[in-house]
Amino acid sequence: MKKTKWLISPVVLWLSLFLILPMAIVVVISFLGRDEFGNLVIQFSLDNYARFFDSLYLGIYWDTIALSVLTTLICVLISYPLAYYIANAGPTRQKIWLLFITVPFWINFLIRTYAWVLLLRSQGVVNSFLMDIGIIDEPLKMLYTKGAVLLGMVYTFIPYMVLPIYVSLEQMDRKLLEAASDLGASRWRAFWHITLPQTKSGMMTGSVLVFVSTAGMYVVTDILGGSKSTMLSNIIQTQFLGARDWPFGAALSVIFAITSLVLIYLFNMALRSRHERSKEGRA
């Protein structure tokens, strides 16, 4: 027993050093003050938290949550059919599709995002094409809109949704579908009553990954959203790097971390069936 405890000490050390300690530092800083040069002042204050309740920040906060939820939903809606198709394709086709989905990871993320600028801007590929074939007379305003940010987010995070759903579909026992059919279920009802509940865990994993990543992403907003769309993570970044107001940035970070945890918890509760809870009760 003692020996096995000793074996996990590297993990504990790693977690303490790289996760718990930095988090603790952020929490501590969020209660400190700063002088006019941006240096930290050792004191205890709740001012940084109070500042958050300014309507400006609250608005951005809700925008961030809304955009993250919307991104997650769109990712689920696009990824599920795609993952379903891949999981049901032949082995060779499966490999090719999975390759397509992972290839973007090999290319620098900034380059991929700037590529969207080339596509979306006024003289960009999409607008030129639409004008050439005469569908529109004036270029559409696509870049630097909320829509562009949403598009960028969905594009960036879709693999995080497709892969977990694909895995859960792959792991599902196909005999269950035969059993459903044997018991009189049409293909659609078998999907609804068997496949969907059986792959909820994949959707759950994917959703948490996409939601958290979207909420924390500021590069896409910077590049595709321009100055008008700002997310909480952009403000946090500005507080730490531009405004040199670490305590306020830290307070926003803490608020957003707590928000994420609460939302993920609620989401899990909503999606989780009695069956999964019964499993945990036993473990």
Added chain:
Amino acid sequence: MPMIQLMNIEKHFAGQTVVHPLSLTIREGEFLTLLGPSGCGKTTILRMIAGFEQPTVGEIFLDGKDVTELPANKRDLNLVFQHYALFPHMTVEQNIQFGLKMKKIDAAEQKERIGEAIRLTQLTPLAKRYPHQLSGGQQQRVAIARAIANKPRVLLLDEPLGALDLQLRKNLQAELKQLQRSLGITFVYVTHDQEEAMMMSDRIVIMNNGKIEQIGTPKEIYNRPQTLFAATFIGENNVFHEAERMFAIRPEKLKAVRDREQKAKRKGIIQDIVYLGNVHKLMVHLNDEQTTVSICLDFTDEDEWQIGQHIGVDWFDADEVNIGL
């Protein structure tokens, strides 16, 4: 009254013939077993009856209606899967209810049928459990309850006891047989276990290499095997070759006689003596044929046999069962 008729069906997978042309009639209310080694095509036949496979050639009739093209969910029969295929996210009750819900049976009758299926399979205390909370034997019962709640005309069972240990299997064999009698519906049972087939079936279809070797009652098959495969697959048998024919004699029909009695049909040397409690067995190597035969002696046999002893092997002509050339 035929319940299921397979008319000249044939099944090919990727250019290979897994079921050679065959016809089979299954009667209403009988317990019919498809018996054979793995890969003999028995499961494929069951899956064709269930509707998960289409015969490459031929037709399937269920209760007089051609169901060859009918998808599985429209056929009035149910399958008990080899590894049960219970829905993991549903309780025992919900699993049983599934088929009734799919058939849009009204709530009151659903409840009644679930209750009945649960009672028949003795699952009452487990109704609210999930499959992962059940033992193998209990899961097996749920699979049967889920199928019979639909009141199918035919119940198909694909090695339903294969994953259970021997003792449990024996108990469930008796229970299944009992259940079939009380429900009075047709059972089509697939197994590779000849003892199981002998114990439960009204009729057995012995299959080998995608072909039917013999169809008959357990007694017919044991006493009058028609092919070498049927003779040796069910029970122990001794096969003799004579100029123009081949015949089999069961060990209990062979007699061991002392060498000095010259009238014995064959002679040999005792190679081994096996005690099995109620019977003794002599393994005798024949002098003129390169085979070893096994002879059952009952407990009344008082002779003292010894390994290496020369003896005669004799039998009645009537006990010879011709199994071809």
